[in-house]
Amino acid sequence: MYSVVITSYECNGKGVSFLGETLESVFNQTYRPIQCIVSDHSKNDEIENFVKTLSPSNVDFKYVRYANNYGNPCHNWNNGLQYVTGDYIHYLAMDDKLAYADSIAAIMNQIKLYPKSRWFACAHITYPLNQYCIPEWNEKILYGKNSLSGPSAIIINKNLRHIKLDPQFIWFLDVDWYYRLFLEAGKPTILNQPLFINRTHADQLTRTVCNNDKIRNEEIYKLQQKYGNPLPLAKSFKHHPWYNMHRF
Secondary structure, rough: OOEEEEEOHHHHOOHHHHHHHHHHHHOOOOOOEEEEEEEOOOOOOOOHHHHHOOOOOOOEEEEOOOOOOOOOHOOOOOHHHOOOOEEEEEEOOEEEEEOOOOOHHHHHHHOOOOOOOOHHHHHHEOOOOOOOOOOOOOOOOHHHHOOOOOOOEEEEHHHHHHOOOOOOOOOOOOHOOOOOHHHHHOOOEEEEEEEEEEOOOOOOOHHOOOHHHHHHHHHHHHHHHHHHHOOOOOOHOOOOOOOOOOOO
């Protein structure tokens, strides 16, 4: 079973449109079995009413309304995660979508080649710039040098589901998560085939809530409180038993 967890909210009136495209990309996948969970963090009922009109074929689909901690994407993601039953878990932001009808089939075929790998980072295409981006592990990840892309690029084995997003972060929620995945399971296996579409737009979280120095500085301090000051540096990782990155 491959589980896709989608977080949703109203997004200045664009939530239904974005979610509709994302769900279509999941429901149209050739791979089965698929589980799809939508955790809805909206203040209004637009997304819930939209989801009630759907009847996906041969997909284990679950919609859950999450009213607590409004505005925090980590809480919303962690809420959806508790309903997951699949062997592999893919967080997919509402404004991203799978690139092709066989994206999950391609992911699963590649995963089989690396049975010891426990998490994966897949390439993507940006929209509307149409750029091809290949993720890469960066040992200064906690300094904001995020070359893996957002959480939509990441697929984790079910035995890593206990490593959840930390709600104290918004801007650095992804790099904090990646660092903890690394400590548990080493570097991710890189999947070079572009398997999802990363949409950039004026209403995305990184351009609205997060895009200011005050929030960044506050979260840098929180990272230092969590991991120490100075933060762990690249050279300290070179003797880690998982240092050599798998690359597909």
